[in-house]
Amino acid sequence: MLRLSKLTDYAVVVLVRLGQPDAAGDACRDVQTSPCIAAATGIPEPTVAKVLKTLASGGLVGSQRGARGGYRLLRPLDAIPIADVIAAIDGPIALTACVEGSGNGCSTESLCPVRGRWDPVNAAIQDALGAITLADMQEAAIPRAFRIPALPPSGPALRAAE
């Protein structure tokens, strides 16, 4: 499946949200709080807090403690490649245990006919993810308002009705 974790998905949403201070409303000014972002994105507040803390550790967002504190972007959206977000949340991109840098070795590596060959694959993916920034993903956010009203109040996971 080659799926990335939900947390990373959330992180992208949260970061894009942080990059739209004007859309935040009066409750959130230059910095935005976890509850504020949670309300805006629909992601549960504890999860938002967890994501933001991780992103702060990764140096993608800055934090301000105390009353009227919150989070803010340290870089503009177009300076944050997806690869950085993934690395901050999920750790360095390593498709398999064999990829160099991921410490743990492979038990069958002495027999493995593809030893070390995942590295270029990994590099190719990293390259692809490094070329796409959050700004690229934000683009789609503009016409978002045109889609929301089209949401029918039916079906649990209905998405195709547009």
Next chain:
Amino acid sequence: MLRLSKLTDYAVVVLVRLGQPDAAGDACRDVQTSPCIAAATGIPEPTVAKVLKTLASGGLVGSQRGARGGYRLLRPLDAIPIADVIAAIDGPIALTACVEGSGNGCSTESLCPVRGRWDPVNAAIQDALGAITLADMQEAAIPRAFRIPALPPSGPALRAAE
């Protein structure tokens, strides 16, 4: 981490092995059996069987039942991109639930500012993985013999003594 499953890793090893009939020895001729490949790769036999069955369902390998049966490649290694292997084992490449084609919807999608924006990211990765074939990964198999003797007899899961 963006990690792919071990089964996919195994699949690559097994497929590369299937692409080297000359290296299989007398016990395995045109077709190779699960136990044979298991012995050659060091992967447990039931797991090899599982991988091969999955690959057969995916149309990457052909199977021959009955005595003296086994598996064989349906395409040469250089005609099998990594993306196909991943798709056969792990299903279609879908980074997030939001990527089209992955059925299940996202609960917060109506608020999500990056709706549908994972698609290009996904496409970029699929593109990168589609450009690398098993033959590319096999290349490294040639100098393998030069690396094996360098293995120190320390580690716990050492199995190279053959």
Next chain:
DNA sequence: CCATTCAGGACTGATAAGGTCCTCTATACC
């Protein structure tokens, strides 16, 4: 007819992710 080998599924244990909560510290406002 029997041995071999794949097909297909069920089952179980281990591992990791997802999510929640608690306590502590820092800051702003009264």
Next chain:
DNA sequence: GGTATAGAGGACCTTATCAGTCCTGAATGG
């Protein structure tokens, strides 16, 4: 100075998914 707010940093549990094994059945060759 006191209090409310808000992040820091963990601990924790719950759940889902994967990895691995095994069993039964069907096809094929000798």
